[in-house]
Amino acid sequence: MKSIKMIFVLVFLLSQTFMIRAQLAKENEVVLRLEPGSNNPRNSEGDFVTLKDGRILFIYSRFTGNSASDFAQADLVARYSSDGGKTWTDQDRMIVKNNAGMNVMSVSLLRLRNGDIALFYAGKNSIDDCIPMLRISKDEGETWSEATTCITDKKGYFVLNNNRIIQLKNGTLLMPVAHHKTPDGGDFNDHGVIYCYRSDDNGKTWTSSLALENPNAVMLQEPGLIALGKKEVMMFIRTDAGVQYASFSKDGGKTWSTVAPTEIRSPLSPASVARIPSTGDLVLVWNDNSAVKEGYKGRRTPLNIAVSSDNGKSWKNQQVLENDPDGWYCYTAIHFVGKKNLLLSYCAGNRPKGTGLSVTNVRRLSIDFLYP
Template sequence: MNEKLTYCLQVSLFVANTLIIGLLISCSSIRDANRSSDYSPKTVLKLPPSSDNPRNSEGDFITLQDGRILFVYSHYTSGSGEDHDPAFLAGRYSEDGGKTWTNEDETIIENEGGMNVMSVSLLRLQNGNIALFYLKKNSTEDCIPMMRISKDEALSWSDALPCITDKKGYFVLNNDRVIQLQDGRLLMAVALHQIPGGKWENKADLYCYYSDDNGQTWQASSKVPDNTDIITQEPGLIEMKDGRVMMYIRASGGFQQLSYSSDRGQTWSYIKASNIPSPLSPATIERIPSTGYWLLVWNNNDGSNPEIKDKRTPITIAFSKDEGRTWEKIKNIHADPDGWYCYIAIHFVNKKNILLSYCAGSQSQRTHLAVTENTLLHIKWIYE
């Protein structure tokens, strides 16, 4: 009887232990699944248009010394939201690493242009100050990048300084586009579409402007050489490990185009096609601080799908360990064929999280550039 009782107890303990282990494994799997899902992109701020605010677009981020994140963007106030309609620069704040944002706009820069002010780049300079860059648009023959400096963490801004004084015309500087090299030089890549008395050219002349005195004065590079008929627009820049600077260029022909400078932005190589398939839409590339890898966000659309040929969808992310020679872990953030995703800003919150901002309108609703969406994602989601 005792042997039977002992056997029954042993069996009962075995069954109980098995059930407990199974339950623990199940709970662990659920936790792992939840942890994995927490890495995926999440929309943290969406700014749709309204009757008195027909478009919100082209913004950038800066982390302040108190830990808050400031997002400044182009807030349009009337018209239909076209590029030349009135707009000012508005700001929103986050106190929790980008998870939530203030509900009301703060005016950062009033509309001081004949048409508008738009297209924001924010940069923490090596001297600790914050530089704010934007376009002051007076007319289709007068659109110049401006710079203001804040020495008190965006509480106030210096008077505006023009970054281009050697030429007149309609220059485009995209949002989140100004960089500072390791040696302190500031660089911005611009596209010149029209000069006074001339006609608008979709194929822009590309230049790089550079400053060695923290933006007080700027010099022009030679024009980026180009012996193609490809449309070139909206360039961006990234510094390479060997000291060269790579310019990546919105272009026709099915791929982003590239040019390189070996003298810190003063002269450039002839443009050539990259390995980044793309419609005529800007990309953004930045270095991940924690790893040194390059992060690319763009429209991964080679035109082979007739449903989305030449459309700015999907919006895709990838990284490169070899400075753009190859790209890994290519995955879509949004792939709605009706979507319209562009004018991307990348901000590294810490070693774990990345904030993205981009236009996220609808083709069918004709809100292409009118909607701005901010997305927070965990860097592990990129590497999964």
């Protein structure tokens, strides 16, 4: 009799395990896929913000014309979700029509501590003129202010990736940028000089740090930030050295340590890091092809996710979200929906088909998925 009861108990436990796994599988799925189409060769680099009525606003770069180049024409448009990111509107709403020489792209959205929504993006005019711009909405994204130029102390081509601006607890805004100085008449200079800009007046004025020291002369590009404490901040930086590099500030972004390699294996591709509100851990999304077959080397595939319980010193629970060897996964935005879910937007095209940066996915994950 006892053995029969034990069998029933085991069957019940197994059924519960399969149910949980099935539920988690449902909560790890692509919920929106933005494919290119006629007069729309590329959709990329977006970011999210949750509105006060519960809807989620997603703004991304929609290219027009025939070219998907970083220097081609693009506007900023929006989609909305009213059910926590499960489904999305099927029509774009124009947010910022292109008024630059080349395009407007690479969105960062941020709910400011005063309740306003900040929209940052690149205003790109030429290969030696690209400056982060800022617009503010006081009515939940219905209307936006005129654009403010964020960098006024220098001229040139400044790269600010999507989903990159942070606000510290004291209200200071931090903006990490890579300054690419291209010689007159020369090809685009891939080596960036890294700065962090600070604003204490909600983006009206900005002050630059000194350039971060790079004694090994590695190729530095597309920096990002994560707050580790009240004034302690980590900057993570894309490089050509096979790993992400990092720099640290202990004074709220005023001064920074010399850049140094981390243990985060990575091709020349950006990473994204955010803090999970419900657990306090960090989540990292990046490309790690260090342990896969040779055909992946140097490519932005697979797309990986991991968590850290020690402020980024080590990473655990590494999992693969996308693993097509011909896929091209990058420019991730991380957004949390309540305590149970997160959304990831990222480029998810196919290199042989020529759509590497032209397709954007929005994936919805359960927080539980991060802790298998």
